[in-house]
Amino acid sequence: MADERLEKVLSSAAELFIKVGFRKASIAEISRESGVSIGTIYDYFENKVCVFYGILAQIANPDFYSHVTKLPLAQLDFANLENECTTVMTLFIQNFGAPLRQRNENYTYEQLLSDAFDSLAPFGKGCLLLQANPRICPLVYNGFNKLRVKMTKLVDGYLRFFQARGVVRPLSRTDVHARFLLESIYWWGSMVHYEEYDPANRRIPRGVAKEVCTKALYNAYAVTQV
Numbered sequence: 001m002a003d004e005r006l007e008k009v010l011s012s013a014a015e016l017f018i019k020v021g022f023r024k025a026s027i028a029e030i031s032r033e034s035g036v037s038i039g040t041i042y043d044y045f046e047n048k049v050c051v052f053y054g055i056l057a058q059i060a061n062p063d064f065y066s067h068v069t070k071l072p073l074a075q076l077d078f079a080n081l082e083n084e085c086t087t088v089m090t091l092f093i094q095n096f097g098a099p100l101r102q103r104n105e106n107y108t109y110e111q112l113l114s115d116a117f118d119s120l121a122p123f124g125k126g127c128l129l130l131q132a133n134p135r136i137c138p139l140v141y142n143g144f145n146k147l148r149v150k151m152t153k154l155v156d157g158y159l160r161f162f163q164a165r166g167v168v169r170p171l172s173r174t175d176v177h178a179r180f181l182l183e184s185i186y187w188w189g190s191m192v193h194y195e196e197y198d199p200a201n202r203r204i205p206r207g208v209a210k211e212v213c214t215k216a217l218y219n220a221y222a223v224t225q226v
Contacts, residue, residue: 003065005034005040006044008036009030009036009045009051010054010055010058012033012034013052013055014055014125015033015194016029016030016033017129017132018125018129018132018194019194022048022052022132022133025048026048027041027042027048030051043072044071044072044073045073046072046073046074046075049075049136050077052129052133053073053078053081054078055126055129056081056126056130059123059125059126060081060084060085060088060126061084061088081140082143086139089143089144092119092123092147093147093150095119096115096119097154097157099112100154100158109158109162109167109218109221109222110218112155112158113213113214113217116155116181117185117188117210117213118210120182120185120189120190121210124186124189124193126144127144127186148182151182152182153178155179155182156175156177156178158178159174159177159178159181160174166223167222168222169223177221181221184213184216184217185213185214188209188212188213189206189210192204
């Protein structure tokens with residue numbers, strides 16, 4: 001995004017919406033956190049709802065703002081947001097599940113962990129945003145919940161696939177382990193950036209978070225060849 005001030009507004013607003021909720025966060029607080037004046041924020045967005053939609057729009061389409069031709073953005077400018085988010089989530093599931101559908105013998109457990117992290121991390125902010133504020137964009141929120149269910153079923157399928165090949169250790173409840181894997185990746189890919197128990201260290205680089213998470217999950221389940 002070319003406009004640094006707009007990026008600061010979106011980033012600060014997302015963090016506030018996640019931490020204190022949409023209704024408690026005000027434009028004044030977004031201004032204070034971002035360092036961008038209230039007037040400038042209203043130059044970008046007609047109201048606070050549009051700020052919320054604007055965050056989701058950028059997550060669904062990173063090039064969204066490069067195609068914006070007029071400001072401030074009004075709610076009508078986000079009329080297709082729900083359809084766009086649904087399309088992105090559908091493609092996400094299709095791409096993530098492709099190696100399993102194809103029974104790709106060259107696809108490794110290690111690659112699964114890497115792909116799952118890389119796929120979930122960019123959407124982590126949006127997922128947290130929807131979880132914290134389910135009533136602002138309910139159809140997208142419901143779509144997100146369906147996405148998590150589908151992802152869990154896919155990872156369950158992958159674990160069974162790798163277990164049959166002797167790649168991962170025998171598991172009595174692959175469905176439960178699938179949820180554990182996804183929740184671990186979800187936390188390290190997104191929630192770690194918003195934790196406040198240790199504010200001085202919360203900005204862990206994504207590459208470091210990925211290495212710590214995926215290596216731990218690999219060692220926990222992979223069959224080691226002696």
